[in-house]
Amino acid sequence: IYLHRGQQYKVTELDLKNRLIRVVNGQVPYFTRVRSEKETTVLEVLKSKPIANFIVRLGRLRVTEQIVGYEKRRLFTQELLDQHTLELPPQTFETVGFWLEIEDAIAQAVRNVKLHFMGGIHALEHAAISMFPLFALCDRNDIGGIAYPLHPQLEKSAVFIYDGYPGGIGLAVRGYGIIEPLLGKTRELIASCSCDQGCPACIHSPKCGAGNKPLDKAAALLILRYLLGEMSLPDFSSREGTARGDHMPRLDPEAPEPQPLRIGFFDLETQRLADEVGGWQNKHLMRVSVAVLGRGFGEDYRVYREDELDQLIRDLQELDLVVGFNIKSFDYSVLQAYSSFDFKKLPTFDILEQIHRHLGFRLSLDHIAEHTLGEAKQADGIQAVRWFREGQWEPLIRYCQDDVRLTRDVFRHCLEKGYLVYADRRGNQVRLPTPWKLEDLAGAHKKG
Ligand SMILES: [Zn+2]
Ligand SMILES: [Zn+2]
Known part of the structure; x- marks a missing residue:
């Protein structure tokens, strides 16, 4: 379903070869949302600086997005009606983005208090993107984001935010410059939202390719506090089995983790x-x-x-x-x-x-x-x-x-x-x- 000026248009034909899409105008009681998988590779690091408890870098990125399907949801209630898979070629483009590199100690600390690390960085990514227009003339559709619990190239967790247009249009450069106030506002947004588990006003994103899952509001807040230096990074390096290099970082966000008492x-x-x-x-x-x-x-x-x-x-x-x-x-x-x-x-x-x-x-x-x-x-x-x-x-x-x-x-x-x-x-x-x-x-x- 394609929305244009408040009218619903149903896509009946997609002809990639001739770049032709046929739609018919018609009222239906549902809307559709694409499910996509995204990944990014760092092509070149342009700038880098340490801030509080993290490093932020600016660089050229290659972003690949693959639409893997779509879901049909009922209007207003958002109830899931149906899911469909799609086979479309991946779309790749080069752009400019910045990313926060998140230390293992933060991931460990988040897991130690029984919060969901992947849910936390994913929520942080959504919330930061929603606050971005406070600092630059754009809307959230102009920028994209990806959160990695472990980025294969960086070998640590990272949150990427990038210009949604090939070659970049200067938004990420701006973001790199104002990263500290941006994260400060993001923290304020999440902390002040009265919802319990996260809502469209704070950490949900209308264009999330993963259907807003997993998200963990409390984890996002804790991660932001660590990043911004409100809490000092714990040192887990001396503990058995967690020294750098002798443990495998967990990749599966659903895997049960040790849950000590808070x-x-x-x-x-x-x-x-x-x-x-x-x-x-x-x-x-x-x-x-x-x-x-x-x-x-x-x-x-x-x-x-x-x-x-x-x-x-x-x-x-x-x-x-x-x-x-x-x-x-x-x-x-x-x-x-x-x-x-x-x-x-x-x-x-x-x-x-x-x-x-x-x-x-x-x-x-x-x-x-x-x-x-x-x-x-x-x-x-x-x-x-x-x-x-x-x-x-x-x-x-x-x-x-x-x-x-x-x-x-x-x-x-x-x-x-x-x-x-x-x-x-x-x-x-x-x-x-x-x-x-x-x-x-x-x-x-x-x-x-
Ligand atoms: Zn909320
Ligand atoms: Zn998302």
């Missing part, structure tokens, strides 16, 4: 003290000065200021387990002022809540860290508020991050050793058994 450690500091907001019952008025989320058991910390809490709340929702100290009754209440999200829904393990349940009284994180790990905290909440008022972000952030680290280390100690240590009133050290199993803690929340 665990986060979380703490926040406030702008005001409890007695400045009318006591602890008004803790939701204390306002966040800074929050820190530590991801996994490594040193991957993300810092959020007050205007970035939406992002924090999204990041919390991506975790299989949130671990904190007194977060259920304190931190979540403070955060509740910023969001209608129901924090009770988060799979949370609150160490203080467990202690209270077993002992009938509370202990501070300082106390437990001191007796269990032999580490003392260097400041307190009052000092943290003072730093905030003085605009001393550096010690404030360090303090918050230290609390996250202590929470993580206490939790790890409990998992590995099966107890934590506190001191009773007479100063004798006492062990409190902690028979916690990571899988059970996350699993309990999944079911309930």
Whole structure:
């Protein structure tokens, strides 16, 4: 079905030899979308530069596109009615394009948190193309894109964006120049779209040759954060079996991948003290000065200021387990002022809540860290508020991050050793058994 000025024309004959297409005008309740396979070869690299955590290159490309079939979909609902294969000769042209080279560490990190890497780069490609017209006079039909989990020539993952016209018309050259703001806008578009899994307003493309599959919105966002340097690249090179060269990159995007638990450690500091907001019952008025989320058991910390809490709340929702100290009754209440999200829904393990349940009284994180790990905290909440008022972000952030680290280390100690240590009133050290199993803690929340 060919659309012209709102009229449907059905193609009845395609004569490639004489370059003739016959159509008839007629109303039908469906539309068609081609399925195609594309590939590209780099003929020559023209320019190259490192940006944040990736390299972008500009070059001459040979692009081959083969229409392999088409699908018939019902108008409006897009329901798939029928699929047809077509045998047409591949079309090849030379053009100019730029590409982002994506490091293995990013692919690995995405897979480690159970997201779909191919779906992520594919979504990134679509979204970047849709943002391109903000920076150059064109529409999305003037440019093409291909996402590779592994490009045979480059031997790494890459996303190509190229001029859709033979020889190029300068769009890719422009794209190479504005790649950082382009990716920034792309990240904004995806992060701000309220859809769950991706939609036509963010990562779907009306001209996707693969029928918008696979796409993974969360993976695209994570990849963009790594690319833009908001997160530092993890180093997997020392781990067994993943050193460069001694493993085969996975080519099949559908292959099951190891799926470890996504665990986060979380703490926040406030702008005001409890007695400045009318006591602890008004803790939701204390306002966040800074929050820190530590991801996994490594040193991957993300810092959020007050205007970035939406992002924090999204990041919390991506975790299989949130671990904190007194977060259920304190931190979540403070955060509740910023969001209608129901924090009770988060799979949370609150160490203080467990202690209270077993002992009938509370202990501070300082106390437990001191007796269990032999580490003392260097400041307190009052000092943290003072730093905030003085605009001393550096010690404030360090303090918050230290609390996250202590929470993580206490939790790890409990998992590995099966107890934590506190001191009773007479100063004798006492062990409190902690028979916690990571899988059970996350699993309990999944079911309930
Ligand atoms: Zn969306
Ligand atoms: Zn696509």
